[in-house]
Amino acid sequence: MKLFKEFKDFAVKGNMMDMAIGIIIGAAFNKVIDVLVKKVMLPPLSLLSGNTNLADKKLVLKDAIVGADGVETKAEVAIGYGALLEAGIDFFIIGFTIFIVVKFMNRLIKKAEDTKDATVVTPKNIELLSKLTDLMEEQNKILETKS
DSSP: OOOOOOOOOOHHHHHHHHHHHHEEEEEEEEHHHIIIIIIIIIIHHHTTSSSSOGGGGGEEEEEEEOOTTEEEEEEEEEHHHHHHHHHHHHHHHHHHHHHHHHHHHHHHHHHOOOOTOOOSSOOOOHHHHHHHHHHHHHHHHHHHHHH
């Protein structure tokens, strides 16, 4: 029963919901990036490389064996480096986009935590810590003058 209680506490605190929302948004984001790479970025790249599809690029190690009736009896053995290049481009775009989003979020958080900036509402915990710091500095000055 303790395990069930711990799971309930975990789920109720919002950790599980935050994680689920993140996974859902991540899956949707992956679809957007996939379309961006395959339908927007790769067609111009394929024009530069002689109008070939990058995903079809491969290094054939052993050709396919075709029977007399035209049916392939053994599949070719090939290294599909084009698909790897596409995945690398996907990874780069996703990584760069996440970097930009995190940088923007950090800027907003830093601005919100600045107690001297009146344009943004400072969170209550930061405001209280700032007041506590000011009080401690004031006490230190009083103690220094008494010494």
